[in-house]
Amino acid sequence: MWVNRCGRNALxxxxxxxxxxxxxTQAYKLSVASMSHxxxxxxxxxxxxxxxxxxxxxxxxxxxxxxxxxxxxxxxxENKKEEESVNTVKVKILDNALDxxxxxxxxxxxxxxxxxxxxxxxxxxxxxxxxxxxLVLYFIQKCNFQLxxxxxxxxxxxxxxEEKIKVTSFIRSAVEYRxxxxxxxxxxxPQAMGILARPDIFPKSAEELAKMVDxxxxxxxxxxxxxxxxxxxxxxxxLYGSTQLVMLTDQSPDFKDTWEFLDRRISDxxxxxxxxQSVKDNGSAFVETAFSGAKVLKNIAGFGDTKR
Amino acid sequence: MxxxxxxxxxxxxxxxxxxxxxxxxxxxxxxxxxxxxPEITHFGFxxxxxxxxxxxxNEVFDRVAGxxxxxxxxxxxxxxxxxxxxxxxxxxxxxxxxxLDCAGGTGDISFRFIKRVKLQHDCPEPNVTVCDINxxxxxxxxxxxxxxxxxxxxxxxSADDLCFPDASFNAYTIAFGIRNCTHIDKVLKxxxxxxxxxxxxxxxxxxxxENPYLRNLYNTYSFQVIPVMGEVISGDWKSYQYLAExxxxxxxxxxxxxxxxxxxxxxxxCESLLFGVCSIHSGFKL
Numbered sequence: 001m002w003v004n005r006c007g008r009n010a011l012x013x014x015x016x017x018x019x020x021x022x023x024x025t026q027a028y029k030l031s032v033a034s035m036s037h038x039x040x041x042x043x044x045x046x047x048x049x050x051x052x053x054x055x056x057x058x059x060x061x062x063x064x065x066x067x068x069x070x071x072x073x074x075x076x077x078e079n080k081k082e083e084e085s086v087n088t089v090k091v092k093i094l095d096n097a098l099d100x101x102x103x104x105x106x107x108x109x110x111x112x113x114x115x116x117x118x119x120x121x122x123x124x125x126x127x128x129x130x131x132x133x134x135l136v137l138y139f140i141q142k143c144n145f146q147l148x149x150x151x152x153x154x155x156x157x158x159x160x161x162e163e164k165i166k167v168t169s170f171i172r173s174a175v176e177y178r179x180x181x182x183x184x185x186x187x188x189x190p191q192a193m194g195i196l197a198r199p200d201i202f203p204k205s206a207e208e209l210a211k212m213v214d215x216x217x218x219x220x221x222x223x224x225x226x227x228x229x230x231x232x233x234x235x236x237x238x239l240y241g242s243t244q245l246v247m248l249t250d251q252s253p254d255f256k257d258t259w260e261f262l263d264r265r266i267s268d269x270x271x272x273x274x275x276x277q278s279v280k281d282n283g284s285a286f287v288e289t290a291f292s293g294a295k296v297l298k299n300i301a302g303f304g305d306t307k308r
Numbered sequence: 309m310x311x312x313x314x315x316x317x318x319x320x321x322x323x324x325x326x327x328x329x330x331x332x333x334x335x336x337x338x339x340x341x342x343x344x345x346p347e348i349t350h351f352g353f354x355x356x357x358x359x360x361x362x363x364x365x366n367e368v369f370d371r372v373a374g375x376x377x378x379x380x381x382x383x384x385x386x387x388x389x390x391x392x393x394x395x396x397x398x399x400x401x402x403x404x405x406x407x408l409d410c411a412g413g414t415g416d417i418s419f420r421f422i423k424r425v426k427l428q429h430d431c432p433e434p435n436v437t438v439c440d441i442n443x444x445x446x447x448x449x450x451x452x453x454x455x456x457x458x459x460x461x462x463x464x465x466s467a468d469d470l471c472f473p474d475a476s477f478n479a480y481t482i483a484f485g486i487r488n489c490t491h492i493d494k495v496l497k498x499x500x501x502x503x504x505x506x507x508x509x510x511x512x513x514x515x516x517x518e519n520p521y522l523r524n525l526y527n528t529y530s531f532q533v534i535p536v537m538g539e540v541i542s543g544d545w546k547s548y549q550y551l552a553e554x555x556x557x558x559x560x561x562x563x564x565x566x567x568x569x570x571x572x573x574x575x576x577x578c579e580s581l582l583f584g585v586c587s588i589h590s591g592f593k594l
Contacts, residue, residue, distance in 0.1 A: 086574050121478030
């Protein structure tokens with residue numbers, strides 16, 4: 001029965017990882033909840049989200065002297081303030097650059113035009129070491145932030161009406177809302193998908209996708225601490241990716257075909273969930289029958305132990 | 309024939325008196341001497357007063373102006389062209405960029421800027437101003453511009469006291485010139501003053517080679533080969549000795565980055581070229 005034991009141990013390891021992940025996710029959610037969400041309030045007070053921190057790639061020469069001296073608290077504060085002011089300017093330029101993506105694509109040219117529109121010299125786009133890649137990553141981060149605001153708003157609405165959230169319709173509306181944000185840029189979206197799939201950018205884009213599906217499931221009420229944590233997010237990521245691809249080639253009015261495709265995929269998933277649930281409920285007998293069949297075969301072959 | 313013999317003897321005696329035959333430990337010792345007196349600064353490995361240095365630098369460039377471009381090609385085997393191309397690529401100018409090419413005497417950076425903007429953005433008259441402290445270098449640049457039919461503005465003024473109004477440019481470059489300036493901090497402050505918000509400061513300058521073995525090779529080449537080339541081609545040993553020494557006296561990459569931050573530049577970065585022989589320092593006025 002070592003096969004049985006190995007399988008059970010593997011499942012236990014996965015479950016413990018899932019439990020750790022869910023605890024970490026919940027802690028992250030608490031920190032996100034306490035943070036101001038500047039993207040929607042950017043006209044009021046432009047503070048920069050923590051997630052945009054990767055944009056500040058400041059490469060210095062060798063810091064031999066700096067490493068020897070200890071940075072005092074005041075120096076660290078000054079560095080932080082400088083970083084924040086640089087980030088504020090970068091976010092302003094990126095927001096303005098999105099207006100030029102349709103004409104110039106996700107490129108340094110769009111960043112340069114955005115900088116000019118924001119009131120800075122065109123050469124300020126040199127601050128972005130990745131050029132157009134930084135613009136794409138900023139855009140998907142911005143969309144994900146707006147999605148979280150929408151999910152919170154939906155939950156508050158349901159609580160106000162004292163309705164229970166239906167998971168499938170919640171997820172469907174979340175995916176539709178998120179995909180609709182791409183519509184203004186749909187002409188340049190294939191280029192963006194190509195950039196996000198590149199090996200040097202892929203880790204960051206995969207992280208953003210993972211955070212997005214995690215956000216959707218968390219606000220849908222998922223608190224699973226076993227292998228379902230992974231399967232649910234994996235299924236949603238695949239659903240989102242396939243719907244996005246369908247949307248790129250959809251010519252119907254208001255992308256009607258895309259939303260019908262989304263509805264069909266969600267009903268497929270919920271049917272599969274029902275079947276798998278019934279298998280689980282009735283499955284223990286099936287599993288025992290299967291294993292006893294295997295034991296019989298072992299005895300016939302001569303490898304079985306003498307115990308019954 | 310007697311004159312020829314006398315010239316040869318002078319050449320040989322100069323070779324013998326050469327500092328570059330001394331071991332490299334003496335190079336390190338000389339390169340490290342600093343003074344805390346604000347009236348005294350360095351001119352190569354010598355100490356001179358702050359008032360004397362601009363005059364001495366002017367004398368050096370008066371002597372080298374005639375063969376400046378040829379000597380650049382010979383000393384770097386043409387690689388300086390790639391460095392300058394890289395500087396303009398990093399700048400990535402558009403048609404609305406107004407460039408101030410400081411210490412840009414013979415116009416290498418400006419010509420590259422104009423050609424790139426004309427080619428990429430179809431702009432008929434790119435806005436470029438070249439300023440230099442030495443009128444002879446500007447004259448060489450003017451003649452080169454005439455032969456290529458390029459239109460630029462040529463201004464003779466010092467980098468630490470620019471004669472331009474505030475926020476009148478959006479790109480400032482200084483290629484292989486800032487180490488000759490007496491007050492580097494004043495040059496940086498002036499650069500910050502004349503740039504518009506969002507303007508970029510770019511400095512292409514020689515720096516310390518990172519790898520110790522390559523550094524020894526580079527030191528040997530700088531002190532034993534370059535002055536000889538200078539003597540043979542231009543008949544001028546001292547200027548090229550000063551060139552090698554002034555490179556060693558320039559602040560390190562991290563020190564210069566900190567000076568840029570102190571002058572008010574943000575998003576400061578540094579890119580090494582050719583194992584550290586050259587560096588491009590970049591900063592923005594925000």
